[in-house]
Amino acid sequence: MAEIKLKLKKPLVFPLEAESITPDNFAGKSNDEIKKLVAYSGNEESTLGQFFNVSGKSGEKDELKIIIDGDISNVKRIGEKMTAGEIIINSDVGMHVGNEMSGGKITVNGNADDWAGAMMKGGELEINGDAGNYVGAAYRGYWKGMKNGIIKVKGKVGVESMLWADGSVPAKRFPTLICGSAGSFLGIHNNGGTIIVEGDIDRCAGADQIKGMIVVKGTAPKILPSFKKIGEVKEIELLNGEKITGKFIEYAGDHSVKKNHSVVDKKTGELNKGVNGRLYIAA
Amino acid sequence: MSLDDVILLTGRTIDQGVALEGGKTTMENVRAAAICAFDSDDFKKLDTLVGTPVKIITEYGEVIVHSTISEEGPHPGIIFIPMGPWANQVVNPDSQSCGTPTFKGMKAKVEVVKSGKVLNALDLINTLKEA
Amino acid sequence: MAIKKIKTLYDVICPFCGTLCDDVEVDIAENKVVEVRNACQIGTKKFFSSNPSEHRYETPMIRKKGKLEPASWEEAIDKAADILTKAKRPLLYGFSSTECEAQSKGVELAEMLGGILDNTASVCHGPSLLAKQDVGQPGSTLGEFKNRADLVIFWGSNPVHAHPRHLGRYSEFVRGYFRKDGRNDRTIVVVDPRNTHTAQIADLYIQVKPNEDYELLNAIRALLRGVELDVEEVSGVPMDQIKELVNTLKTCNFGVIFFGMGLTQSLSHHRNIDAAICLTRELNDHTKFLITPMRGHYNVAGANQVFSWNTGYAYSIDFSKGYPRYNPGEFSAVEVLIKNQIDASLIVASDPASNFPAASARNLFKYPLIVIDPHETPTSANADIVLPAAIAGIEAEGTAYRMDNVPLRLRKVKDAPGESISDKEILEKLIEKVKEKRGE
Numbered sequence: 095m096a097e098i099k100l101k102l103k104k105p106l107v108f109p110l111e112a113e114s115i116t117p118d119n120f121a122g123k124s125n126d127e128i129k130k131l132v133a134y135s136g137n138e139e140s141t142l143g144q145f146f147n148v149s150g151k152s153g154e155k156d157e158l159k160i161i162i163d164g165d166i167s168n169v170k171r172i173g174e175k176m177t178a179g180e181i182i183i184n185s186d187v188g189m190h191v192g193n194e195m196s197g198g199k200i201t202v203n204g205n206a207d208d209w210a211g212a213m214m215k216g217g218e219l220e221i222n223g224d225a226g227n228y229v230g231a232a233y234r235g236y237w238k239g240m241k242n243g244i245i246k247v248k249g250k251v252g253v254e255s256m257l258w259a260d261g262s263v264p265a266k267r268f269p270t271l272i273c274g275s276a277g278s279f280l281g282i283h284n285n286g287g288t289i290i291v292e293g294d295i296d297r298c299a300g301a302d303q304i305k306g307m308i309v310v311k312g313t314a315p316k317i318l319p320s321f322k323k324i325g326e327v328k329e330i331e332l333l334n335g336e337k338i339t340g341k342f343i344e345y346a347g348d349h350s351v352k353k354n355h356s357v358v359d360k361k362t363g364e365l366n367k368g369v370n371g372r373l374y375i376a377a
Numbered sequence: 378m379s380l381d382d383v384i385l386l387t388g389r390t391i392d393q394g395v396a397l398e399g400g401k402t403t404m405e406n407v408r409a410a411a412i413c414a415f416d417s418d419d420f421k422k423l424d425t426l427v428g429t430p431v432k433i434i435t436e437y438g439e440v441i442v443h444s445t446i447s448e449e450g451p452h453p454g455i456i457f458i459p460m461g462p463w464a465n466q467v468v469n470p471d472s473q474s475c476g477t478p479t480f481k482g483m484k485a486k487v488e489v490v491k492s493g494k495v496l497n498a499l500d501l502i503n504t505l506k507e508a
Numbered sequence: 509m510a511i512k513k514i515k516t517l518y519d520v521i522c523p524f525c526g527t528l529c530d531d532v533e534v535d536i537a538e539n540k541v542v543e544v545r546n547a548c549q550i551g552t553k554k555f556f557s558s559n560p561s562e563h564r565y566e567t568p569m570i571r572k573k574g575k576l577e578p579a580s581w582e583e584a585i586d587k588a589a590d591i592l593t594k595a596k597r598p599l600l601y602g603f604s605s606t607e608c609e610a611q612s613k614g615v616e617l618a619e620m621l622g623g624i625l626d627n628t629a630s631v632c633h634g635p636s637l638l639a640k641q642d643v644g645q646p647g648s649t650l651g652e653f654k655n656r657a658d659l660v661i662f663w664g665s666n667p668v669h670a671h672p673r674h675l676g677r678y679s680e681f682v683r684g685y686f687r688k689d690g691r692n693d694r695t696i697v698v699v700d701p702r703n704t705h706t707a708q709i710a711d712l713y714i715q716v717k718p719n720e721d722y723e724l725l726n727a728i729r730a731l732l733r734g735v736e737l738d739v740e741e742v743s744g745v746p747m748d749q750i751k752e753l754v755n756t757l758k759t760c761n762f763g764v765i766f767f768g769m770g771l772t773q774s775l776s777h778h779r780n781i782d783a784a785i786c787l788t789r790e791l792n793d794h795t796k797f798l799i800t801p802m803r804g805h806y807n808v809a810g811a812n813q814v815f816s817w818n819t820g821y822a823y824s825i826d827f828s829k830g831y832p833r834y835n836p837g838e839f840s841a842v843e844v845l846i847k848n849q850i851d852a853s854l855i856v857a858s859d860p861a862s863n864f865p866a867a868s869a870r871n872l873f874k875y876p877l878i879v880i881d882p883h884e885t886p887t888s889a890n891a892d893i894v895l896p897a898a899i900a901g902i903e904a905e906g907t908a909y910r911m912d913n914v915p916l917r918l919r920k921v922k923d924a925p926g927e928s929i930s931d932k933e934i935l936e937k938l939i940e941k942v943k944e945k946r947g948e
Contacts, residue, residue, distance in 0.1 A: 108597050108849060111829070136596030136851075137622025137828045189838060208474045208837065227474040227837075234835065235641035253473045254779075277473075279779055283642075298722055301779065302786070319723060319737050320730035350729035351786075384718045386701060388769060389670040389804070394550040398524070400563040401862060401885045438866050452702045455718065462862040462869075462886060470846055470865035473777065475638060476630045476824055476836025478865045480773040482719040502861050502886040505870040 096153025098128065100146040102164025108136040109188060110145060113171035115162070117179025117198060121155035128152065155179050167207070173200045176217070189226070192219040195243070208252065209233075214243040214269065221245070227252030230259065230271050230287075240269040240287065253277040253296075259287025259306060261333065268334040281308050284371060288333050303348045303371035307333060310375045311340065321347035321373055330374055342374040378424045378489050383456050385435060385485040387468060393459035402499050410461035411495050413487070414447035419454070425489045432493070433458065433467050434486040440466035440501075441493050456485060462498050512537040517921050522551040523605070523901030526803030526911030527671045527678070534921050541902075541922065548672035558902045558922065563884045565896035566926025576894060581927065581937070588854075588893045589941035591876040595852035597828065598623035601841045602858030602880075604805035606897075607906020607918055610931035611807075611814040614856060617939050618827050624850065625825045626841040627811035628804075628858055632769060634836055635778035636801045637812065637822050642778075643785050646792065647800045649912045650677075655684035656796075659760035661697045663784065664721065664770015665802045668705040674802070679766065680709075695756065699724070700770060714753060717744040719775040725783035728754055732790055758794045765799040772801075803911035806901070810909035845871045852876045854938075856931060857897065861887040880934050882924075897931050898924030906932070 098120055114131040123131075129143025142148070152158060158179040162172070167186035174190065177197040186204040196215035201222070208226035211219040213233060229251045232239030239258035251273045259269045259281065268288055275293035282298070284306040294312035301318060309330060324344040331337050348371065396409035413433055415423070423431070423444070431444045433456070440463050447457060458464040460480070469479040496504070520532040524547075532551065535543035540559050544552040560566075568584035569576040592598055600618045603611045604627050611627075618625035629637060639645075653660070660679050667674040675681055680696055687693040698707035699714045699721070707713040716724050720743035727742040731754045740747055757763060765788060771780040784799060791797035803809050812822035819825050821834035824841075837843055841860065844850055845868035852875050861869050862885065872887070879891040882899045898904040901918035908918050924930075 108851075134829055138596060139829075234638060237642075279776065282779065298726075298776065298779070301722070301726065302782075316723075319727040319739050319742050320735065322735070323738065348726070348730075349733065349735045350726050350783075384701075386718060387773075388666065391549055391669045391672060394524075394669070395553045398550055398553040398557050400557070400561065400883065401859060402563060402889065447702070449702045449704045449708075452715075455701055457702065460863070465862065465864060465869065466866045468865050470842065470867040472837060472840070472842065473775075474837035474843075475635055475777045476840030476843060477634045477772060477777055478631065478842050478868075479775055479777075480631075480865075481770065482774045498862065498886050499889055502869070502890065505861075505866055506873045506890060508870060 096151055096158045098125075098148065098150040098152055098158065098160050100142070100148060100160065100162045102166055103145055103147060105165065106135070106145070106168045110135050110169045111171055112142065112169050113174040114142060115160065115172045115181070116174065116176035117155045117158040117160060117181070118175075118177055120152050120160060121158055121179070123152050125149065125152070176200075186223070192217070195219070205249070211240065211243070211245045214240045214245065216241075216243040218243060219245045221247045221249075224249035225251045225273070227254060227277065228257060229255040229273070230269065231255060231257035242267040242269055244270045244272070247271070247273040250275045251277065251280075254279045254282055256281045256284060256287045256289055258283045259285060261286030261288070261306060263333055275312065281306060284308070286333070290338070300348055300371060300373045302351050303373075304351055306371050308371075308373045309338060309342070310373070312376060314375050317345060317373070317375070318348060320350040321345040322349060326377055327374070341377040343377050345373040345375070346370055347373060378422065380419060380422060380487040383419065383454055383485050383487060385433065385467065385483045386455055386457050386481045387460050387464040388457070388481070390459045393461060397461070402497070404497065406461070407495065407497050410459045411442045411463045412445050412459065413442045414445050414449070414457040416450045416453045416455065417446050418451070419456070420444065420446055423487065423489055430490050430493065430495055432488045432490045434488065435467040435469075435483045437469055437483070438466045441490055441495050443495055456487065462501050466501070514542065517919065520919050520921055521901060521908070521916055522547050522554070523806045523899070523908065523918060524551045524554050525671050525806055526809060527674045528806055528908060528910040528916055529673050529677065530916060536922050539922050550672065555902060557883070558899050560925050564882060564925060565884065565888070565894055566928060568896060568927070569894040571892045576889075576891070584893055584895060585937045585941050588878045588895065589938055589945055591852050591878060591892070592621055592854065592938070593942055593945045595621065595623070595876075597850050599841060599844060599850045599853040600625045600856070601853065601860060602628065602856035603811045604628040604808035605857040605900070606931040607807065607900045607904065607908060608810045608814050608915075609906050610856070610900065610935055611811050612818065613932055613935035613939065615815060615818040617935055617942070618825070619832075620939065620942055622827045622830060624839050624841070624844055625815070625827065626839070627808065627815065627823050629808050629812055629823045630836060630840040631842060631863060632804050632808065633772055633801050634823055634840070635772040636767075636781045638778035638836065639781035639785055643782055643789070645785055646788055646798050647912065648798050649914055650910070653764045653798070653800075654678045654682050656686050656762040657764045658687065658693060659695045659697070659756065659763035661699065661763065661765045662706055662710075663699045663765055663767040664774070665766055665768025666700065666704040666706050667766070667802065670768065670804065671802055695760065697753065697756065712753065712756065714745055714749060720744065721771055721774065721780045722776045722783055724750070725780065725787055728757070729783065729787050729790060732758070732787070757791055757797075760795055763791065763795065763797045765797075766802050767799065768802040769804075800912060807908040809911055809913055810907065810915070813909050813913065842868045845869070848874070850875060852878075854878045854880070855887055856880045856935070857900070859885040859887045861885070861890060880931055882928065895934050896926065896928040897934060898928045900931060903928070904930035904932070
């Protein structure tokens, strides 16, 4: 397997925008060519070679593994729009890591800043520390966020993670977030995303959720008033068919959303709990 | 005497608006914005006179301001400092990544101060510079 | 005593808050404001503050040996342009208390410098703009509300203090075409954690717990759709009162929500607005309902307009790649200061040292600081260069946008003291000098 190693030369003064660090861009290039790829610091256009030592040997993008060392907590947009290959980051990483990626895998052996995996279309993003706000979220003004792929965060994710997630069972797109714990407004405007939280969540989970699933194995401080309790379940079938066993209380919602399918039946006055989003909290 | 568990709100008051237009570095601005308005029942718990300087402490900092009784009560458990440099020493700078800091709704503690005084705007900002 | 010749100007526009009152009368004698009629307390004070005082800058100032000393325009502009051209990540901030023409020059300068451009919306109604981008906003001009609204809701806003003449001109006491009896023809609802002076004159006051507006909006939206809720109270408000409110909302003829900092500056920021806008949208299934933010600075709406038509984005813009990019939280002034990501700043008609949280204000002073301001503020007192400005709307004319995005022409009622010139002219001088230094 081809491997390229990047090592940060010296600490950064300003954030470095390095969307050129992807297997797609590195594939088939010599180390000198990689050094000449563009990066931005402050208002200056610069090159990767100015900031990183480059070693190893490149190859086909599917086979290529990029390993990054040094404190790159201020380097943004690594793995932007990558389609294949692998990136391993042995540090904290800056904003927008793996945003709009559609294939391949990124592993962060540290914490990630905001917008990790924003608007992902596929592939896998694994963060072995905490992640900032807006993990797997839609960018400002977009109504369709993460479409497919999986984000795994060992620690906590910040507020508004999986904002406007956009999954579809018929199209077999299952945007998924698995995290240790979560901040407020988890899965807000969720439209078909799957979120599994191993620990606790904060307030307002699933706000404005139309469809999708949020499974919380820990506790929630308070559930939005518009969520209706359905009952207790022993097994949950996720949208992609996988199953989770354990005792959960099942809620349907968000019933405040107009677009929701949770209409009130005019004849019976009963709420149709059938199709809309679900929130499961460990019993 | 002290209050241990109150919520701090900040915002515009007309006096503060008039004072800042009249000069941000004036004593008028100190009188208008370096104040903390208490619910009258809460203030009784402090067992002190209106106008006594109090120290407001939050997770994010502390500041000394004059105490006063709120005209916009009752609001038990809530204290109010007009927007301005004094309030900004104790507000939550975190914006949850939306760009706008959380100027309202911090958990706060209040202590009646024995020593220490209310600084004017320039001196207060200078303490930031030196820190 | 010699009789002074008094000149009276009518229909002057007040450059203080977003209400932009356009019926102010100002008496001028010997280039001084001697009387102001019709304006509120704050507006009146603003007109008087244009008179010479110890807080007013009349010449450019440069910091020499730790002290601000008067300097020539030539020297001050040269030094300022020097700082800006050398900077790799300059911050240009403010712009909300000046006229649109100056704002436009600000955008031009920021683009040339590859800097970060932000206006004060980023600490006040920025969240409203974010929510608007997500879910739209059904709004209208203030005249519609005045003539038609029979239900007015102030949510997290306190116009008695912040927009003193709003109630009299547009929303509460004023007689409208279909609301001939003024206050008696309107129902006023106030939602606020404090029993504010606005709440004290309302028909229904709802005391919500701080930071829990979202839950209340959520409950109202669900009730509106006929969903029975399993809880007895939401955000400290008993269910009976919420149901009464929902009924009031549904049965009015024309309702409007005016919202303020209570929603944008508390936890959940733009999501509060998101929910309030969705509520407004859904209320239109039952009756006519609109929603409008109570903008603070008189031309912050204009700053958003000007930035938008020049760059595509309303605030928090980064030009470092040569083209505009936008992301509040990444490029907003408070955040870049907290994270210490700038190396110089130009502040136009604003006072971030006072108005930003301590954690970000303190980093402002670490780097060269240029301030364009008519008055001494905690920001300008700590600046390296102060460029004295004429007060827009009093000493310089220009365009300003009211809170409902109606453009109005600001008037010049008197001359600026000393060597002060308008913000626009100062920014033009800076642009010229920056071009010169770059050999363009």
